[in-house]
Amino acid sequence: MARYLARRVAQGVFVLWAAFTASFVILYLLPSDPVEIMLASTGSMGELDPAAVAALRAEYHLDDPFYVQYGIALGRFARGDFGTSIPQRVPVTQLIGEAFPETLRLAAAAFALALLLGGGTALLAGLLRGGWARRLLLSLPPLLVSVPSFWAGLILLQIFSFRLGWFPAIGNQGAGSVVLPAVTLALPTAAVIAQVLAKSLLSTWREPFVVTARAKGGSRPGILFRDVLRHASLPGFTLVGMTVGNLLAGAIVVETVFSRLGVGRLVEEAVSAQDIPMIQGLVVLSALVFVVVNLAVDLVYPLLDPRIRPSRAVRA
Amino acid sequence: MRRPGLWAAVVFLAVVLAWAVVPEWFAPHDPLAGVPKEKLLPPSAAHWFGTDQLGRDLFSRVVHGASLSLSATALAVAVGFVAGTALGLLSGYAGGRLDEIVMRCVDVMLSIPGLLLSLAVVTVLGFGTVNVAISVGIAAVAGFARVMRSDVLRAGTQVFVEAAGALGVGRVRILFRHVLPHAIGSVLVLAALEFGTAILAVSSLSFLGFGAAPPAPEWGSLVSEGRNHLANAWWLTTLPGAVIVATMLAANRVSRALEDR
Numbered sequence: 001m002a003r004y005l006a007r008r009v010a011q012g013v014f015v016l017w018a019a020f021t022a023s024f025v026i027l028y029l030l031p032s033d034p035v036e037i038m039l040a041s042t043g044s045m046g047e048l049d050p051a052a053v054a055a056l057r058a059e060y061h062l063d064d065p066f067y068v069q070y071g072i073a074l075g076r077f078a079r080g081d082f083g084t085s086i087p088q089r090v091p092v093t094q095l096i097g098e099a100f101p102e103t104l105r106l107a108a109a110a111f112a113l114a115l116l117l118g119g120g121t122a123l124l125a126g127l128l129r130g131g132w133a134r135r136l137l138l139s140l141p142p143l144l145v146s147v148p149s150f151w152a153g154l155i156l157l158q159i160f161s162f163r164l165g166w167f168p169a170i171g172n173q174g175a176g177s178v179v180l181p182a183v184t185l186a187l188p189t190a191a192v193i194a195q196v197l198a199k200s201l202l203s204t205w206r207e208p209f210v211v212t213a214r215a216k217g218g219s220r221p222g223i224l225f226r227d228v229l230r231h232a233s234l235p236g237f238t239l240v241g242m243t244v245g246n247l248l249a250g251a252i253v254v255e256t257v258f259s260r261l262g263v264g265r266l267v268e269e270a271v272s273a274q275d276i277p278m279i280q281g282l283v284v285l286s287a288l289v290f291v292v293v294n295l296a297v298d299l300v301y302p303l304l305d306p307r308i309r310p311s312r313a314v315r316a
Numbered sequence: 317m318r319r320p321g322l323w324a325a326v327v328f329l330a331v332v333l334a335w336a337v338v339p340e341w342f343a344p345h346d347p348l349a350g351v352p353k354e355k356l357l358p359p360s361a362a363h364w365f366g367t368d369q370l371g372r373d374l375f376s377r378v379v380h381g382a383s384l385s386l387s388a389t390a391l392a393v394a395v396g397f398v399a400g401t402a403l404g405l406l407s408g409y410a411g412g413r414l415d416e417i418v419m420r421c422v423d424v425m426l427s428i429p430g431l432l433l434s435l436a437v438v439t440v441l442g443f444g445t446v447n448v449a450i451s452v453g454i455a456a457v458a459g460f461a462r463v464m465r466s467d468v469l470r471a472g473t474q475v476f477v478e479a480a481g482a483l484g485v486g487r488v489r490i491l492f493r494h495v496l497p498h499a500i501g502s503v504l505v506l507a508a509l510e511f512g513t514a515i516l517a518v519s520s521l522s523f524l525g526f527g528a529a530p531p532a533p534e535w536g537s538l539v540s541e542g543r544n545h546l547a548n549a550w551w552l553t554t555l556p557g558a559v560i561v562a563t564m565l566a567a568n569r570v571s572r573a574l575e576d577r
Binding site: 279 | 547554561
């Protein structure tokens with residue numbers, strides 16, 4: 001187990017390094033001058049101050065060959081230093097650290113809601129033997145996947161904030177302010193969960209152990225909840241990693257629509273201001289989330305499915 | 317006509333495509349010139365989608381926006397398809413160390429959410445519809461490369477490929493004459509599926525304000541402009557968004573039909 005864990009952590013560090021390197025290549029080595037982008041975005045349009053240009057070039061070592069730049073950046077990265085946000089003049093890690101809890105709360109609420117909605121839809125469809133109600137239920141998820149979340153969010157805002165006045169339209173104040181953003185963020189994820197779980201339920205329903213249970217006279221709901229669901233929810237569990245990535249990307253749009261503070265909003269602001277150090281920090285953050293979530297999933301999986309043992313997987 | 321949903325999707329896509337090619341045949345009004353007296357009118361027979369804060373006809377703006385939105389989507393899919401297919405072909409056929417390196421890069425790209433990757437690229441390239449399209453395409457490269465590689469590997473083990481090699485046919489010729497035609501099928505299906513995804517990504521980026529500059533109509537930015545009038549003019553955000561949803565649904569329906577064949 002310890003060896004397995006060590007190997008997985010090493011893999012995770014590799015992914016982080018690779019994400020850092022990929023973002024470095026995209027952001028610093030593409031044929032564009034980062035300093036010009038940074039200064040143009042801070043408002044000093046037209047005449048660039050040569051002293052400021054020289055200072056920034058020196059700060060980011062842009063006059064050195066790229067391997068020197070990369071070496072310096074990698075050294076900072078290893079110490080957890082992503083530089084300072086250009087327009088705000090605050091360390092990137094500090095800004096991200098302040099915004100992350102807000103996004104975490106939003107994403108957790110959305111994840112719980114998505115499980116409830118997606119799982120509920122698939123289970124309800126599983127209870128129905130067939131017919132139009134089941135077809136209607138199963139046609140909802142593909143429909144939801146095609147709804148852009150910026151549009152869904154604006155529709156919810158119009159109905160529940162402006163017409164009915166149930167929830168605040170913008171901001172992070174109070175528990176009410178998280179409801180509409182969480183619903184918006186949850187919808188596409190719920191659709192994916194519903195599709196995967198419904199498919200998995202359907203194929204499990206044909207397994208021999210289910211046939212046995214039915215032959216013994218079990219009721220449809222009884223079999224569904226006691227036998228089929230436990231078996232069918234395992235494939236869905238591996239989706240968790242992907243789902244978290246989607247929630248993070250979705251937060252960019254949702255936090256902008258609802259003017260909420262959070263990591264997604266930081267992304268939007270950083271791109272608007274072409275704040276390159278900030279973008280790089282956010283890309284590495286998303287890779288970190290990906291690594292941690294997938295590691296957690298792989299560690300929990302053997303507890304749920306005793307047929308899978310991590311130590312055996314290592315030897316294979 | 318046994319599948320009415322599919323036919324409705326095909327007809328809708330044809331109409332939207334016609335909007336993109338000859339918008340002046342379909343748009344009843346000028347998309348850029350507004351009549352100040354007729355500002356913020358709700359949908360009616362004269363203005364199907366209502367008018368905006370400058371008195372411009374929203375339906376005409378949506379019709380004219382089709383060309384920007386659809387060409388950006390097509391460019392995004394083309395970039396992802398060409399670059400991803402080339403990378404997958406190279407990786408699958410070369411094998412060994414190169415294959416290993418390319419596939420690790422693909423894994424890393426797949427671990428970063430697509431929207432975030434597109435945004436990072438657009439930060440460097442600068443804003444505008446073409447750059448948005450390129451950045452969405454770059455985010456799709458990894459998916460194409462992975463599918464293409466696995467198909468090339470599968471095609472490469474077939475007897476006729478070995479036979480061609482035994483007959484002394486050159487490697488490059490084998491690659492393009494024998495491997496590629498057998499491997500391209502599932503990548504083409506992926507390209508069709510990618511259309512819906514790309515419409516969503518392009519409109520999301522332009523909704524965030526990184527696409528077309530203000531007066532030009534583009535679907536995502538039309539929705540974004542309507543945000544300022546959410547409380548008093550529901551049609552400004554709802555109707556252009558509904559057109560995006562309908563286009564995505566139709567594109568997904570058609571590509572699923574292609575996949576089933």
